[in-house]
Every structure is written in structure tokens, then in C-alpha cells.
Amino acid sequence: MKILGVDTGIKKYPIYIDNSFSMIAEAFEKAGLKDRKMCIVTDSNVAPLYAENIKELLKDVSKDISVCTFPAGENSKDLDTISDFYRFFVEKHLDRKSVLIALGGGVTGDMCGFAAATYMRGIPFVQIPTTLLSQVDSSVGGKTGVDFMGNKNMVGAFYQPELVFINTATLSTLPYREVAAGLAESVKHGYIQDKTYLDFFMDNKAAIKALDDSAIAEVVYGSCKIKSYVVSKDERESGLREILNFGHTFGHAVETLSDFNMLHGECVAVGMLAALYLSMKRGAVSQKDIDEAKALLEYFELPVYIEGFDPNKIYAQMFNDKKTKNGVINITALRAMGDAYTEKGCTEKEIKDAIEYIIK
Ligand SMILES: NC(=O)c1ccc[n+]([C@@H]2O[C@H](COP(=O)([O-])OP(=O)(O)OC[C@H]3O[C@@H](n4cnc5c(N)ncnc54)[C@H](O)[C@@H]3O)[C@@H](O)[C@H]2O)c1
Numbered sequence: 001m002k003i004l005g006v007d008t009g010i011k012k013y014p015i016y017i018d019n020s021f022s023m024i025a026e027a028f029e030k031a032g033l034k035d036r037k038m039c040i041v042t043d044s045n046v047a048p049l050y051a052e053n054i055k056e057l058l059k060d061v062s063k064d065i066s067v068c069t070f071p072a073g074e075n076s077k078d079l080d081t082i083s084d085f086y087r088f089f090v091e092k093h094l095d096r097k098s099v100l101i102a103l104g105g106g107v108t109g110d111m112c113g114f115a116a117a118t119y120m121r122g123i124p125f126v127q128i129p130t131t132l133l134s135q136v137d138s139s140v141g142g143k144t145g146v147d148f149m150g151n152k153n154m155v156g157a158f159y160q161p162e163l164v165f166i167n168t169a170t171l172s173t174l175p176y177r178e179v180a181a182g183l184a185e186s187v188k189h190g191y192i193q194d195k196t197y198l199d200f201f202m203d204n205k206a207a208i209k210a211l212d213d214s215a216i217a218e219v220v221y222g223s224c225k226i227k228s229y230v231v232s233k234d235e236r237e238s239g240l241r242e243i244l245n246f247g248h249t250f251g252h253a254v255e256t257l258s259d260f261n262m263l264h265g266e267c268v269a270v271g272m273l274a275a276l277y278l279s280m281k282r283g284a285v286s287q288k289d290i291d292e293a294k295a296l297l298e299y300f301e302l303p304v305y306i307e308g309f310d311p312n313k314i315y316a317q318m319f320n321d322k323k324t325k326n327g328v329i330n331i332t333a334l335r336a337m338g339d340a341y342t343e344k345g346c347t348e349k350e351i352k353d354a355i356e357y358i359i360k
């Protein structure tokens with residue numbers, strides 16, 4: 001087991017990374033979460049796989065653990081589901097000392113975290129992320145929330161958990177397409193912050209794809225370390241945190257124009273190639289770097305180009321991105337491999353050339 005300490009300046013908490021749930025009760029006790037009412041918030045896919053097991057393992061930590069299940073999928077990520085949660089919590093008499101447990105992917109974590117941030121003005125919660133995306137990305141950083149009127153994550157709060165417990169063995173039940181989407185975000189962490197971590201992907205891609213225990217533990221640990229470092233320097237996203245947006249300004253536009261038929265991580269994969277191309281044109285990275293990125297993403301069965309998209313529409317869509325301020329498209333680019341920054345001065349031609357690069 002590996003343990004990573006996160007210090008946001010406001011709150012300190014541990015991230016446990018293991019290949020089983022056997023240490024979970026100890027982790028709760030260490031965090032001071034004993035003899036309290038608890039509620040596992042989970043979705044309809046994850047509940048039958050893991051909820052009873054967690055309840056059983058925590059039976060000496062709490063005698064009163066309920067399970068609140070919602071229909072799996074991004075369509076549930078709204079205020080109606082949050083209202084259902086509140087109703088469930090009231091029926092179960094959860095109080096300010098009670099603990100919510102987010103068991104599932106990013107949708108579960110974002111919603112359970114938001115419910116925890118707002119129920120009775122804030123109660124403790126624990127993250128048990130079960131998708132690779134949630135293990136390497138969404139469970140770290142404290143962003144919680146729901147979609148509203150078709151806008152992703154429009155209503156939410158920054159709220160940190162008491163602890164994060166990652167059991168990488170849960171990935172064995174996750175469809176590979178979802179695993180790959182998570183790998184795109186973890187590869188991103190290498191590009192923006194840590195060339196050694198990126199090299200680990202290049203050198204161990206077969207073991208990673210096969211979900212080999214020690215390889216996947218390295219991936220999860222490395223990503224959590226990079227993401228928690230970046231967010232701890234900038235909890236409220238005023239500066240450094242923007243580098244986490246690498247590949248995302250292009251990616252979000254593709255995601256929207258695909259009508260969300262492509263997974264977020266898949267769009268980030270092609271988006272990163274566009275950002276790498278733009279960085280290459282500025283002399284920051286080489287053609288070989290791009291070829292290697294493409295080969296790696298392709299190996300993980302992630303898309304490396306898109307078909308049937310109008311480049312002008314992608315460009316226009318980029319102006320709607322949350323990170324586009326005062327009509328200026330902000331692109332996270334690389335200064336070098338493992339060193340990202342936000343470029344506010346890209347020309348229309350530069351951006352359009354990068355879009356053309358990923359369109360077949
Ligand atoms: N808070 C943040 O910083 C942050 C960052 C990135 C993404 N997000 C959010 O995360 C969400 C996407 O997360 P996601 O990709 O984990 O989606 P998700 O939670 O919908 O999970 C994907 C699918 O996998 C299923 N699943 C989860 N774990 C499983 C397991 N172990 N075995 C089998 N099936 C399993 C789920 O039921 C779901 O069908 C989006 O809503 C996005 O906005 C938040």
C-alpha cells in the first residue's frame with residue numbers, strides 16, 4: 001500500500017492506494033471516523049459490485065451504514081438527484097457528524113462531494129473512486145458539483161474529503177474503454193509536470209494496459225502526486241492549476257461537437273495532440289515527441305484523430321470554453337516535455353493549424 005499526503009493549505013488528508021479494500025477500516029479509524037452514522041452514495045452499476053463488501057469491511061467502524069443508490073451515468077448528475085440524496089439523508093437521520101462515502105466514478109464523487117458540502121452546511125465525506133479517471137483525476141482537488149441546464153459542472157463547490165481510498169483492483173470490472181479514458185488524463189500529468197512519469201508510460205505500456213498491479217499502482221500514485229501538488233499550490237484555480245487543462249480547450253470543443261458520444265478522456269487524447277502540435281510549431285517540442293505521443297495513445301486504443309468534424313466549428317466552439325476569458329482562447333502548451341504553461345497569445349492561424357492536424 002502507498003499513502004500520499006495532500007495538504008491544500010486549508011486541509012490535510014491522506015490518499016491510500018492499495019490493490020484491495022483490506023485496510024479500509026484502519027484508514028477510517030485513523031481519520032477519526034468511528035462510531036458515526038454513514039451513508040454509501042453509489043450508482044446502479046457499482047452498488048451490486050462493491051457496496052456490500054465495503055459495508056461488511058466497515059462493520060466494526062460503524063453499526064449504521066446505509067446505501068443510497070442512483071441510476072448510473074452523467075444524465076443523473078443534476079440537482080434532482082441531489083434532492084433525492086438529501087431526502088434519503090433526512091429519512092436516515094444523518095446529522096452533522098455523519099459521514100458520506102462516495103463509492104464510484106467521477107459522477108458519484110462529484111455529486112456525493114457536493115451533497116456533503118451542502119447538507120447541513122457541510123458534513124465529512126470519503127472518496128472511494130472506482131474508475132481510473134476518478135482515481136487519477138476527479139477524486140483529487142476538491143471540485144464537486146452537478147450539471148445544470150445542459151452546462152457541465154455549472155453548480156458546485158470546492159470541498160475536500162477526509163480521506164481518499166483507492167483500490168486499484170476495482171478496475172478489473174471497469175470496461176477497457178473507460179480505463180483508456182482515465183489513462184489519457186494520467187498521461188496528461190506527465191506532459192504537464194513530470195517527464196520521468198511520462199517515460200514510465202512509454203517504458204511500461206504493456207503492463208499498464210494489462211492493469212498489472214505494480215504498474216497501475218505507479219500510474220495512480222504518480223498522477224495523484226502531480227495533481228495534488230498542482231492543486232495544493234492553487235486550490236481555487238487562479239493560476240498554476242490551469243496547466244491541468246492541457247489538451248482540454250481543444251478536447252472540450254470536440255466533446256461538445258461529438259454530442260458527448262466520445263468520452264471525455266478520448267477527447268483529451270486528441271486535444272493533447274493538437275496542443276503538442278501547436279507547441280512543436282513554437283519550437284518547444286520535436287516531431288519525434290509527437291510521434292511518440294501518438295504511438296502511446298494509439299497503443300492505449302485512444303483516438304489520435306477525428307473524422308467528420310468541421311475545423312471552423314471546433315474553433316468557434318473553443319470560444320465557449322470556461323477557460324476562454326474576454327474572447328481570448330487560452331491554450332495550455334508546453335515549454336518542454338514535462339513543463340506546461342498557459343498561452344494567451346495564440347493566433348487564429350496557429351489554433352486552426354492545430355485543429356487541422358487532428359482532423360482526418
Ligand atoms: N471533480 C473533478 O475535478 C473532475 C475531474 C474530471 C472529471 N470529473 C467528472 O467526472 C465525471 C466522469 O467520471 P467517470 O468517467 O468516472 O464517470 P462515471 O462515474 O459515470 O463512471 C463511468 C462508468 O463506469 C461505471 N463504473 C464505475 N466504476 C466501475 C467499476 N469499478 N466497475 C464497473 N463499472 C464501473 C459507472 O457506473 C459508469 O457507468 C464527469 O461528470 C466529470 O465532469 C470531475
Ligand SMILES: [Zn+2]
Pocket residue numbers: 185248264268
Ligand atoms: Zn479532464
